[in-house]
Amino acid sequence: MSNSLIRVNNLKKSFGGLKAVDIDDLNFKSNELTSIIGPNGAGKTTLFDLISGFQEEDNGEIFYKDKNITKSQPYKIARLGMVRTFQLTKVFDRMTVLENLMFAGSSISNDSLLQSIMKLSKQKKYEELLQEEAINVMKDLNIEQMSSSYARELSGGQKKLLELGRSIIKKPDVLLLDEPLAGVNPKLAEDLLEIIQNLSNQGITILMVEHNIEAVMKISERVVVLAEGALIADGAPQEVRENQKVIEAYLGTGDE
Amino acid sequence: MKLSIKWLVTILITIFSIYLVFALNDEGPLRILFNLLTFAGIYGLAAIGLNVHFGLTGLLNFGHASFMGVGAYVTLLLIPHAAGREGEITESGLPFLLAVFIGVIAASLFGLLLGLPAIRLRGDYLAIVTIAAAEIFRLLVRDLESITGGVYGIINFSDSLQKYRPIFLENFVSNYELNPSQIWVGLLSWISILFVLLILRRLTNSPWGRALRAVREDEDAVRALGKNAVWLKLQSFMLGAGIAGLAGVFLAFNYGSLQTTTFVPLLTFYVWAIMILGGVGSLSGPIFGSIIFWVIISETDKLASLIFENANGQQLAGVRFVLVGLLIMILMIFRPSGLLGKKEELLLNVK
Amino acid sequence: MIDQLGNGLLLGIIISVASVALSLLYGVTRIVNFAHGEIIALGAIVTLFLSGPVDSKILFLERFSPLGISFAVSAIIGVILCGVFGGLLELLLFRPLRKAEVGNIAVLVVTIGLSIFIRHLYLLFATGRVQNFPLDLERRQTYLFIEMTPRNFKVLIAGLIVMIIIGLFLTFTRIGKAMRAVRDSGELASVSGINSDNIILFTWISSSMLAGLAGIFQAIINDVRYNMGFLILLLIFAGTVLGGIGTSFGAMVGGLLIGIFVQVSVALPFMEGHTEAKNAVALAIMILILLFRPQGIFGQKERIS
Known part of the structure; x- marks a missing residue:
């Protein structure tokens, strides 16, 4: 309106x-x-x-x-x-920078218990794309060197x-x-x-x-x-x- | 590199503990060992469930005994058993595996129920609520004598499990004067541990596990990112409670009778001690924690009866609890990451 | 139901005093003290040890003979020793933990370990059996419409007087005000010139003395046993929660209400034949309060989720 x-x-x-x-x-x-x-x-x-x-x-x-x-x-x-x-x-202090970003970017269905138990290749592919995306975000923000540091560091x-x-x-x-x-x-x-x-x-x-x-x-x-x-x-x-x-x-x- | 040292030390301590059993017991060390390994398997399984709650999700659950209790009671009531003062016999029952399955599901649902307060309450309040809820469960079970047998408990249910006992076990134990029914229960609990650990290893490294860890770290941030933190917490509660329910079933079969007094808060604290000893958040930590813990307990009992000659049974049991309390304190103060916990992921600065 | 009211008031006064103690400690230090019950038991055990007849070998292992001191003096020493014990806990355990910036959750687990540890030391070295203070049996009398023994009536009055003293203390003394300030602000910054370490130490001491007193009350009314504190610990939590966490006045009333409720519920029609479950009802009330009115009856709305 x-x-x-x-x-x-x-x-x-x-x-x-x-x-x-x-x-x-x-x-x-x-x-x-x-x-x-x-x-x-x-x-x-x-x-x-x-x-x-x-x-x-x-x-x-x-x-x-x-x-x-x-x-x-x-x-x-x-x-x-x-x-x-x-x-x-x-x-998320005790998760790595990469994990912080991947969690944020992950879809609801990707996070689901069912998908995670079944571990389908679909999920694996999704995670790979997600990781790429997270790396891009880190690059944009200039924190890619901290990727595997715990966030609290x-x-x-x-x-x-x-x-x-x-x-x-x-x-x-x-x-x-x-x-x-x-x-x-x-x-x-x-x-x-x-x-x-x-x-x-x-x-x-x-x-x-x-x-x-x-x-x-x-x-x-x-x-x-x-x-x-x-x-x-x-x-x-x-x-x-x-x-x-x-x-x-x-x-x-x-x-x- | 650091990781492998931690593992090396843990395995050495475990081996040393088992060696101690042989060194300190002239008579029937094997029987003692298998007895404590059975307890270790059952409590280890329960501790793995607790680790899903606390280690993975940060949920301060002090009602673990009730999950074990629900699993045990529901399962036993569904198979042939005798309950109550008169030992009223129920001869019919569901197929054994189905009964266990329903028992585990019931424990899970009880986890869901107990998880509901976790939607609104933060850490220390959740601790109080869960321990209170577990006490309510125990008091109700004791009160509902007509169904649960009340203080008289449930007996004569072991056949449902023991009739599946394989022959080779019989042959094996007869050589060493061991108790075949207990070994059968112990074996099954260790098989369950392996099975559960395989599933959990998948899960903790999965996006779902990542989401639970995020909930553990900061719920508000999880919600701000569009994730349903409440549902994640409930799932965690249900999964961990189901595992505890299975442990409860084994516990009942190991005792051969089911008593309400088994599910006092001290049972929960035992499981906590094992989890902390093994390492909060470490998947296989509870296995080693449990074995070492039970060696300590079993040798303490013997030592106690030597030192306190005229003590009664209750007081002798007191000695082990003195040690359990001390163990919890000392670990929490000096080595909160336990044997295999990650220092970096310690739940110490949680407010 | 009137019969049960007297019992309820007596249980209520025990829980009430203990709840105030727990709530003070939580308010100032944010420690949920699971070992609170053991300090309660300590008060009773020390008093029993001091006042028991010299020739009675009532204590475990028959190693210690009671000292046969007058009961009143024993009780006073019991309360003081509880204070000393609480002070030592702070100085030797909780202060170092605080300085090492150990989180609340870890400290909570430590208090659970402490509780198990001390409780079973009692079992080993003090009271393996249920025992009673060396006091004469008394006939019940009627006060207004409530029946109880004169001794229990005195306990009730003493409890109420203690409550009033605590209230006055928190309102009018410098350290009392400082304790409230620390509690209300949730900050441990130096308040009104009193060092925050000292406030916390003082809180531990006074909380433990109150707990010890509650234990002596409980032992007079009922008996002495090694796990007497742990048995009512959850009811104390319930009292604290019902009144409103962090308000002393709330804890007083909440504790009293829980005690009355537990005992009176026995007389309710639907509870007939289910007396064992009376504590379950009180605990259920606590859970419901936490979920739907977390600030309790008297508490300020506080963020607890």
Whole structure:
């Protein structure tokens, strides 16, 4: 009915008495790179949690591709092509980098107990293709030398890369990136930004929560500002930067 | 290279343990050895099941005794047996293999039931729930005397299995004054171990095994990648519980009678000790862990009766439990990877 | 059913005191202590050893003769020794594990090993048989409408007083506040200037003293046996869970409710002839609570999945 890919209606969530998210209406268009910013406790991660199904809202509705996903389980939402990352990186510590990626790329039927017991040649072929794909992703992200390392041996930045790689191996339509640059050294942050930009250019819709304002302003097509759970500004980076409310609520506090 | 040293040490310790049985027992070392090997086979099988839960999937299952119990009770109730105070005899029954099959499936389904809390609960809470559920099972079995025989248990069921005992076994044991029925049970449990290990080796290296390990590492990430973590956990619960159910059947036939007291939490802790000793997450670890464990137990019993002359049977059994407790603690503190566990995959930093 | 209410209150007060102890320890250290039951038994065993008649060879192996000290003094020493034992556990076992950053799951397994180990040491060296404190038999009397012996009634009152003291302690003293702060924040960072190691040590000591007291209560009301703590451990878990994990007040009420429930359920019509299964019902309630109201009756909503 509209050209919006994700639509949030009258969404409310509070913890105890504290309002975490209270958004009347928010749309994300296909193929756009949107950053969500706001001071700590503005409800950015909670918004991600609600959209990706990891938390249940008190009120409101969320649509994805005009499908109501409000009550959907996280894994079902992910299967619709919307994949998220986490603020605190969640790699599979005691699996190798390659295994991390292959698990992420593997299909439901390939993972099934039945196929795995029967060990058909079909599965073997699928796994070979999967491995190739995983190697390609590692090459793109420049972590192929870590292929057989356990994920927990990676540096913080490399873990971010791995998590990103895991999210894109299945070519999702939407990526929700929760602070992809947090704790990453400046050099790697540059690389990551470029990768994110490339993904966007390839047609993936990206929503990104990020504290690094410089980076946000550089690559975002649109910036959404939250404060105390509510939407206070929404527009092109330049507009938002000059918005008085934003300056007061966020930039004005001298926070970064 | 490192791997092979680990294996070498494990095999040497195992051989040394078996040697100890001969060195310390002047009379009938072979009988003692076969007795403990039977227990080792049964408990090893149970530990392999537990390893599917904990080692592979990270599920903190402390209700293992109940899976063994369900397997044993369902199977025995389906074959000819005598139960209860009066020893009420049930003469008819299903074909033996079918009964075992149903018993294993029942244990699996009980695993599914016990796995349901695992959908919502993380580690330590799951531990409490599973141990409580296992106790509920045991209390109910004890309470439902009209069906399960209650505290009087079930007897006279061994024929169903022993009638299949091959002749060559008879010939073999008669030379050494061994107990043929026990050897038959032991043999079958070790055959089952081999069979189960073959299947599990396939599975752990498969995409399914990879998925379970991912669940073990981080469930949220698994869900964020579009995988149904709940279903994976339930599958793991069912598979491990089924294996434990089979072990329970063997346990019953080894004792020749079935008592509710067999399935107290201590049974679960035995299996845990064996799994940790063998190596959490190591497929064949429980085999070696179990043999060494039972040599320790069996020699401790003898030692105990020498040291504590006027102790009663319950207290003598206490000596072995003192050792089991100590073993669990020492391993967990100083060598949590056990004999064959991978240090890199230790479940230590699990919160 | 009224008959059972008295028994329920008595079982309830035992579980309640023990649940508060367990919940305090869990709140501050995040350790699910399966050896809690053994500390409970220790209180009873030490008291029995101190107060038993000198000439009675009541203890196993007939190696130790009881000391025949007055019962009250014995009980006090019993509680103190439990505190010392808890402190030693922290200093010699759990603090080193914490410093080595051993995970919670591993520590949980260690407490299980510890529980099996200590329990069977009791079996070997202390009480192979069921025994009783050297106390005179008493006739039951009626209090309001509930019948129990005067001694058990005193236990009940003493238990309630202890609860009040714990409540006041947690609310008003500096270290009590610090313990709550550590518990609520879930962080072990230094709070209000008190070193977190000391808070944990203090928690171990006080939790163990409470557990020992619960054990003495249990032994007065019932008897002394080597596995007395382990027998009620799951009920203690149930009490803690019912009230809300990590709230001391919740653990008090939860423990009391579980005790009452277990005993009163015996008198329910559908339980007729199934008294053996009474604990099963309490455990089933615990599981249901964990699944559907994990924060318990009084707990704050906490993420436990």
